Amino acid sequence: MPISKPHSSLGSKNSGSCYNLARYLEKENRELENLLNKNNSLKDIANYSNRKQDFFNHTKSDISIIEVVDSIDNNIKKLCKKDSKFFAPTINFSQEEQEHIISLITEEEVKTVWELNQKQFELYNELLRGYILRVMNNYALNFNRKDKGLLSGDDLLYFAKIEHFRKFKGTDTKTKSGEFKSGDYKPGLNSHVHILVSRKDKTQRLKLTPTTKERSTQRKIGNNDYQVGFDRKKWTDLNEKSFDAYFKYDRPELEKFENQYTLKNGSPFENDKLKQKIKSKALEKRELKQRVSIFDRNDKDVKTIRLKK
Template sequence: MPISKPHSTLGAKNTGSCTLLVNYLNKENQELEATINTKNSLKEITLLENRKQDFFNHQKEDTSPIEVIDSIDRNIKKLGKTDAKYFAPTISFSQAELKHVISLATEKKNIDNVWQLSNSEYGKYNHLLKNYIKEIMDNYAENFNRQNKGLQTGNDLVYYAKIEHFRKFKGTDEEVKRGLYNSGDYKPGLNSHAHIIVSRKDQTQRLKLTPTTKERSTQRSIGGNSYQVGFDRMKWINKNEKSFDTLFNYRRSAIEKFDNQYILKNGSPREKDLLIKKIDESKRLNKQKNVIKRDFKGPKR
């Protein structure tokens, strides 16, 4: 399942400027630039330049860090000094999901590192991921239930997203503790993920949007005007999963589904046992169907 965390700020305080966070999210570009400065080959330099990632949103594909900071920091009308000014959701994927997206971009099944992609394939892969992030932000806007106030899609938000393709080991990782890797080493495999910076205020600066609220969907009334507040995080995660499966025609197994993963992690012993039996039975039936299909087709010639 795509892991959608609505409230991560990566250690930065979100009551002030987003400058530190934006600079942190530009780290891959900075590392690529440092590598470029050691190269003399035009081919290598071009390859590395094409691997840089810009911020993007519904309206623009190539936004600079300065523009991101200016846009988010100015969108704070009627917010107090100690109020949250922005939130920084993160979106992560499983290896199976990333391999599927890469296969759509390249028609290849054996890619296990983005450096194996040509510049053209890399561009297509990023384009698919960006389209998905835009759908996630449509879901984000919809999940506040403020359509009657003009909050319809990601177009009505002030947000910027950035795709990253690498993760590094930390000292707390088991692989580092066992001496297999050092802290700071790049993790193997596909590690593409997305960081998003989204203003607490919408484009009009009339609405306060807080994805960390404990309220899921609550009706309130002030001066005779009724309005709805809240953000159902479970609903958002489920909608993001469905969007992924629809957009990429992904056939998600039962064990990959968020609802089932949630039960396996947080359910009662009885709920876990019933789910495991249900999944095992589903696997058995699917295996039986595949055998029937194979026998129906007859032997290969």
């Protein structure tokens, strides 16, 4: 499942300017810039330059850090000095999910995004951007404020940034064992997305807090009824369903969020029942894959069908 976390921030305070966070999210571009300065090959220079990622949202895909900071920092009408001004959700993908997305682009085995050619790399990012638009639609709808005009991600003020690499930290097990050094790039596919979203919607009329403990609560001030809350579990579940539908992903039962949630939080009886269900469905899928040939009535021939994983 795409792990969806509605962080308040990424280690920095979110009651002031978002500049520090926005600048932090430019770190991969800065590293690519350093590689550019160390290479004289025109091919390498073009490659590193084309790998840079801009911020994007529902309407644009080439947004500068200046526009990001200016937009978020000025979308704070009626917020007090100590109030949260923005939030920093992250969307993280499993290796299996990333491999599936790449399989839509190329039939070749790809162990790292560096192995994608420029055209494939651009398409990969385009697919990720398309998915994030759906994630932010889910984010908006999960506040249950349709009656106030919050209908989709386009009603939010947000900026997203795709990153493709992760580094080992000193606290990681493989760093402590000496297998890798702190600062080394992690092997494999490590694409993920950071989102910087204003607490206020575009109209600056609504306060939207995804980290609240309330899932859905009706409140009343004077003659005005309104709803507050954000169901983080529901958001994760919606994002998983959006992923599977958008990418045509046949998700294994054990990977499904609802099943993972039950295995982690359910009773022993619920866990045993679910494990039997997962085992039964896996057996059904294996039997289906064994039936790999059918009769084609058009040419009266037997053809082999390779079912997608």
